[in-house]
Amino acid sequence: MICVETQHFNLNRILLLAIGLWPYEKSKFRKLQATLCFGILTSFVIFQLTALIIANCTADYVKIFSSATFFNICILNYNMFWINGHHVKNMLQQLQCFCNELKDENEFAILKKYGHYFRQFTIILIVMAICWLFIITFVPIWPQIFGSVLYINESQLQSQKIQIMTEYFIDQEKYFYLIMLHINAAICIGVTTLVGTGTLLLGCIIHICGLLTITSYRVEQITTKTSKNIKNQTMIYNKKIFYAVEIHYKIIKFCECLCSNFKGSFFLLLITTVSSLSLNLFGTFQNASLGDNKGFLLHLLLSFAIILFMFLVNYFGQEMINHNNHVYFTAYNSQWYNASLHAQKMILFILLRSSKDCNLNIGGMFVASFECFSSLIKTAVSYFTVMYSIEE
Template structure:
């Protein structure tokens, strides 16, 4: 018996517990934690927006504010997405656990265990990247203070150099500089944990969906093994064929149902996420080129970091969508290349059911608009570059 919560998703569980989004055992303290964290995230977006109200708005200033404000809204969207759909996330894990409880032999358990190992590896890799990115983002505005201590630079000059995210708190920003910095760093830590926890949870579910398709392929491969039917009469052979083909079709249908439930659970949030990622990527690429020309190294590094995170996030989510399509196609190829003509007539009809379903490529739909694939990633990147080109040409 495999316990997914403690064996496969234990790292994801730790990350989600840290921000109060683990869908089990919601106490009053956890609900208070959720409200506090969500309030911190959304307040940071609001305080960036208020800068547009109190200051003179030029095109460059608006782009500067929106490049960080829209990225910060990713934190809010992802946090809210798992918060309001916590019961559906729990249903996802329960569906997966139910399928794993019905596995039939050691090889199928090995496939699922490999999925668990891949999930843990991806989670640890993404967590390491998030820690490094968070440390870099926190250190970026602090290093002028460190440098100023050594070189005896004026403190007001240090503070003006340190602030690269434009905000308006309606207070003296020089006087409350360290409190503002604390709020910013808190948002960075909560936001980085949110993106990592929710993203790796989605990746883990997708990896296990690929595992279910792989088990369906394995069951199809085992149907036509000759040693299975040695010394078996025709009546029993037909019964064995039908039973094993039924099990292969059953887990294939459950895998498709699981993927459809996964995409429908976050349909609206995924659609909004696509728009936010495309706009934020184009604005941060513009910020990279703009700050290169201005010679602002700190702002350049900040925009480079944000653009890299968005690109990585978009690539990984589209890559796992492509893998789901590939594994589903492999089920069809396995059925097509099997010696189905040796099977009894009734079993051939069951195999035809898989062949007919496989003739139409199954894709993981995102937001009800686009299909998660490497082609989709290329399209979204090209769209962002097109928006960047328009903004850059308007400046010139």
């Protein structure tokens, strides 16, 4: 027996519990925690946008909008899971139902293999997120931490300011550490949101790939001879093909529900992500030309995070398409002529359904795939090129 929540999604459970988004937790403390986290994220974006009041050059506008749009991505992800918590819970429950309906040890082994792969993938992303957080939050304040040891004077300490522009309408030198606390808390919540929600959605896609592999396995087993009795053989054929058709139908319905439940959120994420990437690419080149190393590092890190986020979504979307195509080719190349007439008709159902892509539709505009990733990158680069040409 496989328990999806504790065996495959336990790391996601820890991350989402930390920010109040785990759908199985509905206590008053969880609601307070979610409100607080969402409030910190939202207020951080607001205080970035208020910096437009004091901005006096194009570089400042780019710096403000590039970081603000990045954290808008975090807010959209947070809001998507907060509002659709019941849908997330239903998805996990459906995955558990799939696990409960597995028929033999080989099918358990296949799903465990994909679950192990998902856990390794989640651990790698968490480690990368910790390194990213370390660079973006601690590097700017090392002089403050070791100021007394390195004998750095007060003017040098105050010059070491975070590159994310904000305006709190208070004395920023006097309340420097309080402001830094708010900024770092928002960054930690935002990154935890991206990793926790992103890996959970990608985990659902990885499990779909595993279930499609199980579908292919069941199709391969349809014409395996298990009995010399023709009557028994026919019954076994019919039962195997029924199980294959059933799980394939449920997988397609699961994918359709996943896309429809988050369609609006995916659409907003798509627009915000492309806009943020364009602005951060522009900020990276702009700060490189001005010789601003800290600004260059900030925009480079934000651009890297966005490109990685886009690549992973499209990579696993492509994997889902490939696994569905494998089901089609497996059914097409099977020894269907050895099966009964009833089984042959049911194989036709798999061929017809798998001929249509089982995919992740992003906002009703794009299908997650390598082609989609290429299109989004080209769009972002084209916007960056326009901004760069206008700036010159």
